[in-house]
Amino acid sequence: MEQPPRTPTLSRLFPPPREEAWSAEQAVERFAFGEPHRPASEHPHAPDPVTAPDPVTAPDPVAAPDPVAASDRVAASDRVARPRVALNMVSTVDGHATISGRSGPLGNEADHALFHALRAAVDGVLVGAGTARTERYGRMIRSGERRRRRVQRGLAAEPLACIVSSTLQLDPERIPLLAEPEARVAIVTPSDGTIADGGAAQVEYVRCARAGRLDLAGAVAALGERFGVRTLLCEGGPHLNGQLLVEGLIDELFLSLAPTLAGGDGAGEALGIVAGAAPARPAQMELAGVLEGGGQLFLHYRLREDDSLARP
Numbered sequence: 001m002e003q004p005p006r007t008p009t010l011s012r013l014f015p016p017p018r019e020e021a022w023s024a025e026q027a028v029e030r031f032a033f034g035e036p037h038r039p040a041s042e043h044p045h046a047p048d049p050v051t052a053p054d055p056v057t058a059p060d061p062v063a064a065p066d067p068v069a070a071s072d073r074v075a076a077s078d079r080v081a082r083p084r085v086a087l088n089m090v091s092t093v094d095g096h097a098t099i100s101g102r103s104g105p106l107g108n109e110a111d112h113a114l115f116h117a118l119r120a121a122v123d124g125v126l127v128g129a130g131t132a133r134t135e136r137y138g139r140m141i142r143s144g145e146r147r148r149r150r151v152q153r154g155l156a157a158e159p160l161a162c163i164v165s166s167t168l169q170l171d172p173e174r175i176p177l178l179a180e181p182e183a184r185v186a187i188v189t190p191s192d193g194t195i196a197d198g199g200a201a202q203v204e205y206v207r208c209a210r211a212g213r214l215d216l217a218g219a220v221a222a223l224g225e226r227f228g229v230r231t232l233l234c235e236g237g238p239h240l241n242g243q244l245l246v247e248g249l250i251d252e253l254f255l256s257l258a259p260t261l262a263g264g265d266g267a268g269e270a271l272g273i274v275a276g277a278a279p280a281r282p283a284q285m286e287l288a289g290v291l292e293g294g295g296q297l298f299l300h301y302r303l304r305e306d307d308s309l310a311r312p
């Protein structure tokens with residue numbers, strides 16, 4: 001007889017736990033996209049706060065997640081100047097973002113469950129073309145049930161898939177997402193070109209250039225203005241993350257820490273979760289929560305309010 005799929009559970013370590021185990025969906029409801037950090041009136045570039053419960057003061061998390069909580073949060077951020085941006089990355093404990101060039105070996109079941117639950121909670125997913133090609137990006141939300149639940153919450157059935165590329169070498173053979181007729185894809189590019197074979201996906205272009213290079217801040221704002229994206233989950237890769245960091249566009253970080261020592265510092269094997277030029281000064285984050293599932297640690301950080309206030 002066919003066994004039902006196992007559902008990994010997650011325990012909260014910080015703030016101090018008040019219950020034993022959450023599903024990934026419950027964790028995202030209680031854990032993600034939470035902290036108001038600056039009124040939009042004071043900061044024209046910062047997103048308006050989203051009104052999720054603070055994990056510290058939230059009601060008993062054992063209770064089933066409120067099915068409308070996420071959509072309420074999103075509705076509350078209707079007035080954002082740009083989407084709220086969160087990175088979601090996985091790393092070994094010694095800081096490697098890949099093993100043999102892929103991130104897949106770093107995640108366990110709980111990591112995969114959280115990865116998909118985070119996707120299910122946002123308006124858009126941002127990814128560099130390098131990652132989309134290497135990881136052979138497919139459909140954003142494969143589960144029909146999960147797509148249906150999003151629609152019930154007033155979200156689009158799937159998040160807008162936003163691929164950043166300048167060469168536009170985006171081929172449905174390498175990126176199966178582009179072959180999905182129901183996929184909505186925004187290609188973020190400084191180029192005037194189009195991709196050679198758009199496949200079956202519904203492709204639009206966000207063209208934002210400054211001095212011939214991508215204007216990443218302008219592009220992120222355009223995703224909000226044109227497509228109504230209020231919450232944007234960036235899934236890497238490290239070079240795209242590095243540019244978001246330099247531009248002061250990272251509001252939150254979900255870091256999944258694998259109990260693995262990869263070692264080695266050879267070319268391509270030393271990629272951390274953020275790569276490229278350093279920002280003028282490091283972004284100061286604060287710890288918002290820690291979960292554990294199957295030996296994997298899940299760290300949630302937010303940009304500190306004083307850091308956010310200091311940015312232009």
Ligand SMILES: NC(=O)c1ccc[n+]([C@@H]2O[C@H](COP(=O)([O-])OP(=O)(O)OC[C@H]3O[C@@H](n4cnc5c(N)ncnc54)[C@H](OP(=O)(O)O)[C@@H]3O)[C@@H](O)[C@H]2O)c1
Pocket residue numbers: 088089090091096097098101102103106127128129130131132134135164165166167168169189190213214216235236237238239240241243271275
């Ligand atoms: N551990 C994790 O959580 C994690 C997550 C994601 C990825 N990864 C790993 O990271 C590796 C890929 O990361 P990566 O940092 O090399 O690549 P990446 O950031 O995913 O993609 C780089 C590519 O994105 C496009 N791009 C990025 N910034 C751009 C800009 N400002 N203007 C125009 N285009 C821009 C360019 O695409 P074009 O070449 O098309 O112009 C560029 O070559 C893979 O090995 C993947 O497995 C790990």
